[in-house]
Amino acid sequence: MRSPFCLHGPVRHLHSAYDDVRRRGWELVVGIEVHAQIKSRAKLFSNSWTSTYDELANTHVDAFDAAFPGSLPRLNSSCVDLAIRTALGLNARIRRRSAFDRKHYFYSDLTSGYQITQNYAPLATSGYVHLKKSNIDVRIKQIQLEQDTAKTTLEQRAGYSVIDLNRAGTGLMEIVSEPDIRSPEQAAEYIRTLQELLRAVGSCDGHMEQGSLRCDVNVSVNRPGESLGTRCEIKNLNSVKSAMLAITSETQRHVELLERGQHVFQETRGFSEAKAQTYSLRSKEDAPDYMYMPDPNLPPLLIDDAYVQRILEQLPELPEQTRTRLRLRGLNDVDIDIMMSMDSIMEIGFDGKTGSKIVSYFDRVSQYRDPTVVAKWITQRLCKELVARGLTATNNPVTAERMGELIDMVQDGKITHGSGRRLLKYMLDSPSAKPPSLIATELSLIALPIDDEALEEMCAEAIARMPEEVQSYKRGRVKVVDRLVGHVMKNSRGTANARAVAERFAAMLSK
Numbered sequence: 001m002r003s004p005f006c007l008h009g010p011v012r013h014l015h016s017a018y019d020d021v022r023r024r025g026w027e028l029v030v031g032i033e034v035h036a037q038i039k040s041r042a043k044l045f046s047n048s049w050t051s052t053y054d055e056l057a058n059t060h061v062d063a064f065d066a067a068f069p070g071s072l073p074r075l076n077s078s079c080v081d082l083a084i085r086t087a088l089g090l091n092a093r094i095r096r097r098s099a100f101d102r103k104h105y106f107y108s109d110l111t112s113g114y115q116i117t118q119n120y121a122p123l124a125t126s127g128y129v130h131l132k133k134s135n136i137d138v139r140i141k142q143i144q145l146e147q148d149t150a151k152t153t154l155e156q157r158a159g160y161s162v163i164d165l166n167r168a169g170t171g172l173m174e175i176v177s178e179p180d181i182r183s184p185e186q187a188a189e190y191i192r193t194l195q196e197l198l199r200a201v202g203s204c205d206g207h208m209e210q211g212s213l214r215c216d217v218n219v220s221v222n223r224p225g226e227s228l229g230t231r232c233e234i235k236n237l238n239s240v241k242s243a244m245l246a247i248t249s250e251t252q253r254h255v256e257l258l259e260r261g262q263h264v265f266q267e268t269r270g271f272s273e274a275k276a277q278t279y280s281l282r283s284k285e286d287a288p289d290y291m292y293m294p295d296p297n298l299p300p301l302l303i304d305d306a307y308v309q310r311i312l313e314q315l316p317e318l319p320e321q322t323r324t325r326l327r328l329r330g331l332n333d334v335d336i337d338i339m340m341s342m343d344s345i346m347e348i349g350f351d352g353k354t355g356s357k358i359v360s361y362f363d364r365v366s367q368y369r370d371p372t373v374v375a376k377w378i379t380q381r382l383c384k385e386l387v388a389r390g391l392t393a394t395n396n397p398v399t400a401e402r403m404g405e406l407i408d409m410v411q412d413g414k415i416t417h418g419s420g421r422r423l424l425k426y427m428l429d430s431p432s433a434k435p436p437s438l439i440a441t442e443l444s445l446i447a448l449p450i451d452d453e454a455l456e457e458m459c460a461e462a463i464a465r466m467p468e469e470v471q472s473y474k475r476g477r478v479k480v481v482d483r484l485v486g487h488v489m490k491n492s493r494g495t496a497n498a499r500a501v502a503e504r505f506a507a508m509l510s511k
């Protein structure tokens with residue numbers, strides 16, 4: 001499973017660079033702006049459907065998305081619902097009256113010349129996210145609704161750019177944190193926690209590599225106890241790894257400037273993954289004047305208590321609650337983390353009631369079974385086998401009922417653990433409607449009874465074949481019995497019960 005703290009190559013190098021900066025007596029301050037694409041069927045203000053990143057260009061475009069003169073925006077209420085779900089999940093205060101503004105700038109990916117956003121009265125304010133590993137709360141300054149832009153691709157050879165309007169007008173939630181983050185690791189945990197929450201409430205699929213979740217990180221350094229330093233904003237980071245790298249290299253740049261007696265100037269910067277360095281895009285002086293103004297075509301967004309209450313009632317279990325519930329059922333944090341992180345490689349449907357697919361699978365399988373046993377099968381076997389086959393919980397061919405039967409067969413000693421694993425692999429590779437017990441019989445996986453003559457014979461055969469092992473066992477090296485057991489297991493194609501075999505050997509060899 002992927003771990004946020006698994007550091008490789010340049011990350012490890014920069015990680016120690018960051019430790020060095022800390023040793024030299026600097027404190028790092030980070031605030032993150034996350035742009036999360038709302039997982040709604042329609043765009044924020046038009047009837048056009050949203051698209052995935054790999055669809056044919058310009059096939060999801062309404063007159064309004066193309067800024068056709070005379071076209072008017074109409075707010076899609078499901079985007080508001082999903083943003084409110086998110087705000088509730090982030091413990092934020094939902095504004096009863098929010099409003100939309102125009103942010104003007106001129107760029108080829110913005111056909112109307114302005115982006116509709118919420119500058120003066122955002123949808124929600126003053127939330128927080130708890131980071132479990134770092135054990136801190138990161139305050140959320142605000143959550144605002146805004147439009148995504150079109151996508152421009154530069155055709156370098158041909159000397160022109162092509163524009164795809166599929167993304168234009170898709171709803172975004174901008175989630176702005178307070179500057180409460182103090183290390184690249186905390187930033188990584190913040191992004192992952194947010195990702196998990198957005199997926200759980202079903203408001204965003206959180207795929208950074210596909211651009212449905214993008215981060216801008218703001219970085220400054222200061223001496224402990226002093227006021228905050230000047231921040232630089234690094235735009236458009238599309239993986240947790242590049243966010244960590246960008247923060248680390250930017251911190252180092254600030255410290256080097258300040259230690260040389262120079263100043264840090266407020267800037268917007270980009271990040272080159274290849275060089276693991278940030279570079280200047282524009283200084284504060286060059287910052288465009290966005291000429292914000294209330295959008296005259298959109299009335300204020302009014303949200304009453306009943307509306308919020310209704311959404312609160314539909315809110316699925318949040319990750320924190322799932323963790324607590326699973327812990328109460330006896331699961332350990334490793335198993336819980338594996339199950340919850342499985343969802344990061346899972347498609348989640350448009351049904352809204354998403355939450356964690358693998359957790360609800362676990363709930364069904366473990367309803368009348370030992371939860372810890374079921375969790376082990378799911379995390380150590382099923383998840384691994386699914387990932388190896390490029391499958392997800394959504395297209396997992398083994399239903400919860402069949403998985404349950406398989407586990408029962410192992411628990412009841414009808415098949416060995418090893419045979420259970422083979423059976424699971426078989427069921428994943430050759431999906432069928434047959435019950436696992438029938439498949440096990442067909443594959444001759446049914447365990448040999450403990451007192452079977454065949455078992456006695458197999459043990460005797462092993463003893464005859466492995467005199468050296470027998471000798472050293474008799475001289476007191478009891479661990480050697482494992483080799484004898486291994487021989488029998490191999491001969492029985494894994495159907496013998498390993499513990500029974502070991503007991504049999506102990507009895508036979510003590511004679």
Ligand SMILES: Nc1ncnc2c1ncn2[C@@H]1O[C@H](COP(=O)(O)OP(=O)(O)OP(=O)(O)O)[C@@H](O)[C@H]1O
Pocket residue numbers: 029030031032033176177178179180218219220228229230231233
């Ligand atoms: N001294 C600081 N060091 C690091 N981060 C900071 C500091 N001061 C503010 N920040 C962070 O900078 C971010 C500012 O985001 P905000 O959206 O409010 O403004 P902006 O970046 O100026 O606007 P835009 O949305 O146009 O980028 C917040 O995440 C905040 O926590």
Ligand SMILES: [Mg+2]
Pocket residue numbers: 033174176
């Ligand atoms: Mg911002």
Ligand SMILES: [Mg+2]
Pocket residue numbers: 033216233
């Ligand atoms: Mg910003």
